[in-house]
Structures are given as C-alpha cells and as structure tokens.
Amino acid sequence: MPVITIDAPKLTKEQKSELVKSFAEKASEVMGLPVEAMVILIREVDAENVGVGNILLCDRQ
Template identity: 40%
Template sequence: MPILKLETLDLTKDQKKQLVEELTETASRITGIPQEGYYVILKENSLDNVGSGGKLLSERT
C-alpha cells in the first residue's frame, strides 16, 4: 500500500482531483503497482501557517 503525500497551499476541489488522478497514474506507471493500491494524502496549509524569509506568506506582498 504505497502512500503519496503532498503538502500544498489551498487548492480547489478540481485541482485536488486532478492531482490525485495524475500522481496515482504516474506512480503506477513508473512502479508497475496497480493504481488501486495507492493512497494519496493532500495536506493543505493556509498562508498564515507557512513562512519564508522570516515572514508569513500571508504578510508578503
């Protein structure tokens, strides 16, 4: 049971669906493991929970 994990900023439902489909298809093609064996976990982080260069992303212009 392979698990693919991706941390990202907020996504739409359509973007999530496309990511799950394409990540699964690609991993299956590369590894030969059937798509049904994969789990994809998406973790969304708001701009208030991510920092870069000493500032929250929500505070950057």
C-alpha cells in the same frame, strides 16, 4: 502503500481530482504497481502556517 502526501495552498475539488488522478497513474506506471495501491493525502495549509525562508508566506504575499 505507496502513500503520497501533498502539503499545498487551498485547492478546489477539481484541482484535487486532477492531482490525485495524475499522481496515482504516474506512480503506478513508474513503480510498476497497481493504481489501486496508491493512497494520496492532501493537506491544505494556510499561508499563515507556512514559512519560506525566515518569513511567513502570508507576509511575503
């Protein structure tokens, strides 16, 4: 703990690495906790499985 969860579109491995590095180090700095304590879960969500307002995201694109 802390646990950070990211629900996002499909990402490349490089994008995931960059997010994990940046989020873990910023959270460690702000919370004064060791970076090793950070757990980050990435959930890639299809546009068909996201609603923004009353419409599916895939139908907005």
